[in-house]
Structure formats: structure tokens, C-alpha cells
Amino acid sequence: MRTRFAPSPTGRLHLGNLRTALFNFLLARGSGGAFLLRVEDTDAERSSDAAAALVLDDLKWLGLTWDEGPDTGGPVGPYAQSERSGIYGEYLDRLRASGHCYPCWRTDTELKAFRRKCLAAGRPPIYDREWARLPEDEVARRESAGQRPVFRFRVPDTGALESEDCIRGRQSFALADIGDFVLQRSDGTPAFFFGNALDDALMSVTHVLRGEDHLSNTPRQILLLDALGLPVPVYGHLPLLLGEDGRPMSKRRGSAGMGEFRAAGLFPEAVANYAARLGHAFESGDLMTLDELARHFSLDKVGRAPARYDPIQLEHWQGLAVQAASDPRLASWAGESAFRDVPDGMRERFLGLVRPNVHRPADVAGWAEILFGRGPAFSAEVEAVLADAGPEFFRAALEGLESGDHGLAAITGAVKRRLGVKGRALFRPLRLALTGAESGPELAPILEILPDETVRSRLGRWV
Numbered sequence: 001m002r003t004r005f006a007p008s009p010t011g012r013l014h015l016g017n018l019r020t021a022l023f024n025f026l027l028a029r030g031s032g033g034a035f036l037l038r039v040e041d042t043d044a045e046r047s048s049d050a051a052a053a054l055v056l057d058d059l060k061w062l063g064l065t066w067d068e069g070p071d072t073g074g075p076v077g078p079y080a081q082s083e084r085s086g087i088y089g090e091y092l093d094r095l096r097a098s099g100h101c102y103p104c105w106r107t108d109t110e111l112k113a114f115r116r117k118c119l120a121a122g123r124p125p126i127y128d129r130e131w132a133r134l135p136e137d138e139v140a141r142r143e144s145a146g147q148r149p150v151f152r153f154r155v156p157d158t159g160a161l162e163s164e165d166c167i168r169g170r171q172s173f174a175l176a177d178i179g180d181f182v183l184q185r186s187d188g189t190p191a192f193f194f195g196n197a198l199d200d201a202l203m204s205v206t207h208v209l210r211g212e213d214h215l216s217n218t219p220r221q222i223l224l225l226d227a228l229g230l231p232v233p234v235y236g237h238l239p240l241l242l243g244e245d246g247r248p249m250s251k252r253r254g255s256a257g258m259g260e261f262r263a264a265g266l267f268p269e270a271v272a273n274y275a276a277r278l279g280h281a282f283e284s285g286d287l288m289t290l291d292e293l294a295r296h297f298s299l300d301k302v303g304r305a306p307a308r309y310d311p312i313q314l315e316h317w318q319g320l321a322v323q324a325a326s327d328p329r330l331a332s333w334a335g336e337s338a339f340r341d342v343p344d345g346m347r348e349r350f351l352g353l354v355r356p357n358v359h360r361p362a363d364v365a366g367w368a369e370i371l372f373g374r375g376p377a378f379s380a381e382v383e384a385v386l387a388d389a390g391p392e393f394f395r396a397a398l399e400g401l402e403s404g405d406h407g408l409a410a411i412t413g414a415v416k417r418r419l420g421v422k423g424r425a426l427f428r429p430l431r432l433a434l435t436g437a438e439s440g441p442e443l444a445p446i447l448e449i450l451p452d453e454t455v456r457s458r459l460g461r462w463v
């Protein structure tokens with residue numbers, strides 16, 4: 001089995017692109033096959049080397065290593081379409097010689113007018129072949145004016161094309177509804193239908209998983225490969241991935257993606273585990289490695305309903321990734337600046353204390369500042385709670401602190417004996433006085449890690 005991911009380097013990957021790459025990777029790895037990367041960079045106006053480098057970097061960050069690609073090479077390269085123009089020219093000539101394609105001299109302006117005319121008449125704007133063969137003098141006139149033709153594939157006028165989609169099942173396409181499609185643009189570059197399908201065949205790609213917005217491309221590409229006598233891969237069309245707004249994700253609309261995720265400090269395994277479950281059912285709800293995800297990935301478990309981006313679910317996987325990270329990796333993730341307030345020799349203990357309460361590197365720095373730096377900030381609401389607890393509450397807490405046992409039990413025991421409070425009324429004011437936060441690390445280890453004078457100062461503030 002050979003799968004591929006073929007991005008256009010026109011911007012960073014969004015979550016929909018990422019899921020497509022991941023599913024193809026998991027399918028190949030789970031079968032012991034090969035995963036290819038091909039850069040489809042024939043759109044000179046929108047593609048760039050810098051964008052291509054970002055795409056490769058994002059995939060590597062996620063752990064999606066490829067067996068063949070533009071930076072690693074392979075037996076069926078080049079793996080960038082901009083370097084394959086000679087190949088496209090050779091196969092276009094074959095199609096011209098067999099009568100499967102023809103030049104079309106209609107300009108963009110003329111083509112737009114034709115489409116408007118069709119729509120106004122209530123007809124689909126299917127190409128009419130009126131200019132499939134212009135008189136030689138008209139061809140000469142257009143050539144002398146600098147006009148270059150596009151080349152169109154000649155689609156049969158009748159019948160239907162049947163294909164088996166490995167996700168959606170049997171598909172049928174009426175050929176009369178397809179129309180003759182462009183193989184080569186007037187600037188000599190291959191259109192998507194041509195370059196994409198031809199490269200898949202020549203690179204021996206066996207399975208193509210892609211978004212269902214490509215479903216209408218499938219009959220065109222099957223017709224093209226059949227005309228060339230080349231093998232047709234198994235196509236599988238994934239349900240669309242919708243953004244929070246319910247619309248399909250798109251680079252142009254800045255949908256959530258790799259740039260945002262990496263800048264936010266997400267772990268790659270959190271992103272991978274979340275993306276793997278967008279439209280695919282796994283029995284386990286545990287955080288898994290890519291190898292484990294691959295072993296449990298199956299086309300039979302890919303659903304057909306659109307999946308929707310849910311940042312809350314992504315945060316769930318981020319939390320699991322934080323808990324699973326080793327101490328050195330967690331410290332590296334937090335960054336050296338996060339520990340500037342942490343006393344020498346206390347870093348490992350501090351990190352273990354706050355680990356269950358952090359999702360971002362900034363959270364680590366925040367807790368370091370609360371515990372060892374400037375201390376907590378008190379909102380008006382928090383100050384009201386502490387005022388309601390009253391001076392007697394904190395006098396009793398200080399007495400417990402001075403009793404010789406500086407732990408939580410001594411402090412809470414003293415407050416209980418004097419005021420009779422318990423439960424939330426007991427622990428909430430203590431937590432707020434010490435951290436300024438309603439939730440966070442457990443109180444007992446906080447008291448163990450804080451210097452006595454800090455605890456005394458924070459409790460005494462409210463006496």
C-alpha cells in the first residue's frame with residue numbers, strides 16, 4: 001500500500017489538511033506500506049518555497065515522516081510538480097495523439113460570457129466544444145496576437161462511470177454532466193486534474209484519501225488515467241471538517257491550524273490524537289503514539305458525517321499530553337523563562353506540583369509567579385470572599401501555622417476548633433488567600449513548598 005499527501009504550498013496547514021495527511025499516514029503505516037509527500041506547486045502566483053518549507057516543518061513537528069518526498073528523494077521523483085513539466089508534456093502529447101484531448105482557444109473573457117449565457121438559459125455551463133477545432137486562419141490570428149490555448153480532455157457524451165469509494169461506497173457519475181475539462185493551462189502548467197492524477201499513477205500510489213469536496217474530481221481523473229492506460233488508485237473521500245462557525249475549514253479564511261497550535265504551545269501528540277478522532281472511531285480513549293494510532297486505524301471506522309472542530313476536545317488531549325510528558329520534556333516545553341521565580345533546587349518539585357493544572361507554557365510561568373514571585377492578584381470578587389471569611393478565620397489559621405506543625409492539617413484543625421467551619425467554607429478562603437485562584441494545585445503540597453514567611457504574610461493580610 002502506498003499513500004500520499006500532496007499539499008499546495010500556499011499557506012500553513014489548517015486542521016482539515018492536517019487530518020488528511022494524518023489519515024493517509026496512518027493507513028500506510030498500519031499496513032506496513034509507504035507514505036509519500038508530493039508538493040503541488042504549479043500555481044506560481046500563490047506558491048512559494050517559504051510556504052513549502054513551513055508545510056514540511058509542520059508535518060515533521062507532528063511526527064508524520066515520509067518515505068519519499070522532495071527533501072528525501074525516492075525512485076519515482078521529482079516530488080515537486082514544478083520539476084515535472086517534461087513528464088506532463090510527454091503524457092499530454094500521448095493524449096493528443098490518441099484524440100483524447102484538443103486545444104481550446106477560448107479566452108477567459110469569452111469563457112465567462114459563455115458560462116453566463118448557459119446559466120441565463122437554465123443550462124449547466126458544460127463546455128460545448130464549439131471551438132474544439134478552429135479554422136487554421138483563426139488559429140494563426142490568435143497565435144500572432146500572443147494567445148495560447150488550453151488543452152481539454154474529451155469526455156464521452158453519454159453513459160455513466162461507476163467507481164468504488166473506499167469510504168462512501170459505490171459511486172455513479174453521468175458523463176454528460178461532466179464536460180470537457182482543462183488538462184493544461186495556457187501558460188503551459190498542468191491543471192489539477194492532470195498533474196494530480198498522473199503523478200499518483202506514475203508514483204504507484206495505491207490509495208488516495210482526500211476531502212469529499214474532491215469527489216467530483218474523481219470521474220475526471222479515472223477517465224484520464226484510463227485513456228493513458230495507467231493504474232487508477234483506490235479513492236476514499238473523507239467527510240468535510242467544519243470550523244467552529246459550521247463552515248468548511250479553509251486556508252483563506254484563516255481556519256485553526258498548525259501555526260496557531262504551535263504558537264499556543266500544544267503538544268504534537270495532542271494535536272495528532274485529536275485530529276485522528278475527527279471522523280474516525282477508536283475504541284480507546286487513551287493518548288496514543290502515532291504507531292498505536294496506526295495499528296488501530298481502519299477505513300471501516302471512518303464515518304461519513306461531517307466532523308466539527310471543538311477546541312474543548314483539543315484541550316482535553318492537550319491535558320493528557322501534559323500529564324504524559326517526561327519531566328525534562330515538560331521543562332523544555334515550559335521554557336527557561338517560566339522558572340525565573342522558582343528557587344534553586346525547587347524546579348522539579350514545583351513542576352510536579354503544578355503539572356495537573358497547566359495546559360500552556362504560560363500557565364507554568366503564571367504559577368511560578370503566584371507561588372514564588374509577586375504573589376497572587378486578588379479580584380474584587382475574591383476580596384469579598386476573603387472579607388466574608390473574617391479576621392477570626394485567619395487568626396485561627398495563623399495560630400495553626402505557629403503550632404509547630406506547619407502543614408495543612410494543623411491550619412485547618414485550628415480553624416475548625418475555633419469557628420466550627422468545614423468543607424468549602426474552610427478550604428476556599430485558604431486557597432484564595434494563598435493563590436488568589438479558585439482552583440489549582442493541592443493545598444497541602446503548596447504549603448510544603450512555600451516558605452513559612454510567605455504563608456504567614458498571605459494569611460496575615462486578611463486579619
